[in-house]
Amino acid sequence: MTAFGVxxxxxxxxxxxxDWRLAVLFVIGGAAGGALGIWLGARLTERKRALSLVFxxxxxxxxVYVVSAAILTSSADRSGSPAGPTHAVGIDLSQGVGLPAxxxxxx
Numbered sequence: 001m002t003a004f005g006v007x008x009x010x011x012x013x014x015x016x017x018x019d020w021r022l023a024v025l026f027v028i029g030g031a032a033g034g035a036l037g038i039w040l041g042a043r044l045t046e047r048k049r050a051l052s053l054v055f056x057x058x059x060x061x062x063x064v065y066v067v068s069a070a071i072l073t074s075s076a077d078r079s080g081s082p083a084g085p086t087h088a089v090g091i092d093l094s095q096g097v098g099l100p101a102x103x104x105x106x107x
Contacts, residue, residue, distance in 0.1 A: 012018050044051040 009018075041051075044054065
């Protein structure tokens with residue numbers, strides 16, 4: 001898997017399809033998030049209940065977002081007007097998270 005990822009990354013970079021400024025921002029953000037996660041994880045291992053509560057809050061937040069985005073997208077489809085920033089995300093709970101409305105895949 002790593003070899004495939006590196007090969008793909010090199011191919012995109014050589015083709016000029018990499019926004020290096022954005023890539024650097026992602027690397028910096030990932031490093032900062034990793035360091036914060038390590039620090040926070042070390043603190044939370046002393047408080048297992050706190051770790052469970054934080055994890056639960058994250059899962060609930062993501063669940064509420066997915067359901068609300070599905071409802072907003074569904075109501076936008078019926079009314080014909082966009083439903084805010086989630087209107088481009090095609091979420092159909094019966095089939096999982098879909099592609100943006102203007103993106104299609106051919107088999």
